[in-house]
Amino acid sequence: MSNVIGTSVSRTEGRAKVTGSATYSAEHQISGLVHGYLITASVANGQIRAIDTREAEKAPGVIAVFTHKNAPKVFMPKNDFMNSKIYEARLPLSDNQVHYAGQIIGLVVADTFERARHGAHLVKVEYDTQTPLIDAKKVTFKEAPPQFGEEFAFAKGNIAAGLANAAIKIEATYTSSTELHAPIEPHAIIAHWQGADALTVYEHTQWVAGAQRTYAELFALPAEKVRIVAPYIGGAFGCKAVPWPHAILCAAVARQVKRPLKVVLSRRQMTANAGHRSETEQMLRLAATKDGMLTAIAHEVKSYTSPVDVFIEPCTGITPVMYTVPNLQLKQELAVMNIGTPTFMRAPGENPGLWALESAMDELAWALKMDPVELRLKNETREHQRKGLPFSAKHFADCLNVGAERFGWNDRPMQVRSLTRDGKRVGWGMAAATFPGLRGRASVKVRLLPDGTAHVLTAANDMGTGAYTVVAVTAAEVLGIPVEKIRVEMGDSRLPDGGLAGGSQMTASLAPAVTAACQEVLKTANCTTASEACAALRQSGRGAIEATASSAPGAEMKKWAFQSWGAHFAEVTVDEEIGRLRVTRWVSVMNIGQVINAKAAASQVRGAVIMGIGQALMEEAHLDPNTGYPVVYDLATYHFPAHADTPRIDVAFVGKPDLNFNPIGARGVGEIGITGVSAAIANAVYHATGKRLRSLPLTPDKLIG
């Protein structure tokens, strides 16, 4: 063992990225490539009465224009998330109906990007319109259906009794805004057909094998006739898991025009066609005894979906996980609006769920005159109250205690408006973080070469999170050779299925498979170390030793609940007169099992905290209240934190490897960092100002009020 696991290793692909040699989806150079530009609807609810493409068709460079009248053929995939999945259950251009503003209603193909864009601008559309449903106050809510096989409604104990008999009660409603993923790399795809029955897709995808099967089903091809190439992804956060309508359309049109075709979404188009996190309204009722033992939690959530698919922001998932409570009741409702389809966004459910729960817990702590850290320690649960399983390797209390220590929390005056600095109010707040430990099946091939290097090959991918490096580090550890001697190839469906990069499970799924494949290589070579094996290779004159191995979760899932934990501690300053809120200090302590690359893990947490600061302070995708059309259109109108909004973020890890979970003991770290962030900030604002803000984002208008 080389003991590289757990150390800080710089990204193996870092140089390629900063020098521009890393090839992102839109950057693959393919000869004969033509460009597509989307035509999008300017109304949110209606039918296309007439669409006039004549002028566009005559425009210089335009090759073809596609609308619902000449939509290319595609087949509905199984769309079951086992074999295949598309984000929107309606296939692009399937009829003349418009369900939301910005919906794709056509595609112009031209020899250059600019000419395609110009062509799209020349298309004239007439609509019959109906009043769109876009006002959250006017829509009809229904009980949310099960999502991915799981019911939402849950009750334990007697909620009415639990609330009635309590010494202290908190009842409050919290709202969060519609948020965009806004990855730095816009959505892009190149579809390249080899004849009519073999397709290569260059597209960032969080799920390479899934994309392969999905495109195969869309075009009724055997899976091996589709190749997905996605070596790099410029950020995904959940909005690049499976094909969106533009990608399906691109592949279908490319087949029809018999040319490699590229479609890149503008930021404007991404606001409607690349997902978002639904706004939420959450009502929480907490009850506790005088000494701070919770007796009841009722959590009711409202979120919104589009007319063409169902996605429920699953906020109540965290409620049975956080605190022991004898009486618990969960409910989720859903309403359809004329908006684009929402989807997974970093910690879907956990993030807005903890915004509400951790705000309410803070309110409860103040009502009890109890330190919020103590309140959480007191109510920590040893078991998942919905699954009825004990948590494995849970070190939540360490997160709280170590975080408090690093932050200097115990010096906090238990009084609002008690701290000032340079004429500004100062406040300290904290909140818990959590995310489930997920893991999937993954396969990896390892090839050891006589020169002492090794190749690791898998159709997993790196969303920008550092997966290349995690794989290299794990292989280096098992083989006992330096990280620099490991070459990792990912993001190509010709490689063994590496599973899904989502739900923070890539590391937890891949690392055991890498370990198993490396061990298999040593076993095949009949050696205990890689250097012996390489020496043997050189002697025998053989080219390489290869082995493929898979790993998957098993019986442990029935014995344990796996969950990661964390705590955030925040300092804010508030210049009350002018409504200026700044986050000035941050400590996050995370319990994620085995840390594989300390540097990358800490930067995942930092990135997530920054994203959480965005949610807390500024992110909000407004729709025009009359037409439902998004009025944010780029990275200047959709705000997320600039450096000036970002403090130094101190990150520490506690706990032990979770060896019940997988042989490496790693639970993954991609999403947990964002959970609880907005609550920690709002809680700090309360400490600073005495003002309890329950509606995100905390923009200046809310601070001066």
Added chain:
Amino acid sequence: MKNFSYVRAASVKEAVQQSGANQAALFIAGGTNLVDRMKVFLDEPSHLIDITRLQMQRIEPTTDGGLRIGALVSNTAVADHPDVRRNYPLLSRAILSGASQQIRNVATVGGNILQRTRCPYYYDTAFACNKRKPGTGCPATTGINRMHALLGASDQCVAVHPSDMCVAIAALDAIVEVEGPRGRRQIPFTDFHRLPGDTPERDTNLEPGELITAVVIPPLPFAKSGVYLKLRDRASYAFALVSVAAALKLEGDRIQAARLALGGVAHKPWRPTEAERFLIGKPANTATFQQSAEIALQGAQPLAYNGFKVELAKRAIQRSLTISANGGGVA
């Protein structure tokens, strides 16, 4: 983008001639605003006249102790210039509070003055907009108008001028020098931009074909105490919800002279002259500043989403005046 022809003008005369001869021609300087607009079909010029090689690149002292800033000087170069930093710190800070370093490096003074509103409805041809297409309507009046005007708007248009630099320039009573088909003229900066009225398509009083050649900043010794305060939804790289440029001249604790200009509240950089006049002769204290702020916002007509800006603007005025009374500095 519509096809266009492009020429790099060799002299001011040639640039003016070219633009005079072609109604659908536009000047292009840094291009940071114009190119964005062209990409989304807000402007469809058939001809671009690149003015970046013209001799309007210098910052020179004027004989009376002011500064003459060529229209092509980059925003960064103005903000960094030692005379600007020493004598007009509010101008330097206003510029540095805008856009990003990369944009400021290529953005020019002339382009900054002539940048167009960031009204999201203006910015998308999916919407009607009186500014883009006169007579089509103004969806902002009943739409998301959080960033929109409080003062001087009309029912035709409630957009605001987005520039930070211009707010400082307005406070400094600058003069814009222009050259056009009918010769040279000077326009006081406060008369340069227009209120929307019935012609929201016109942002300024520049005549067709006229080129901005320079901005002249008169001497103003008490501008050294000047302040620029910008309030916005994030700490950097966001347009102002409201902004204030202010400078006070004190004699003891009495105010002798005052300059006040507001950004983010009107179709043009807004000079609340009555509020300025009110300050003269008053003691420099909170009560005075409060009253001045009240006067400045008198007649404000908030819309559905921007009501908070009235209070925010008042407080920004008070804060800026307070800092200026204490000698100036970062707000």
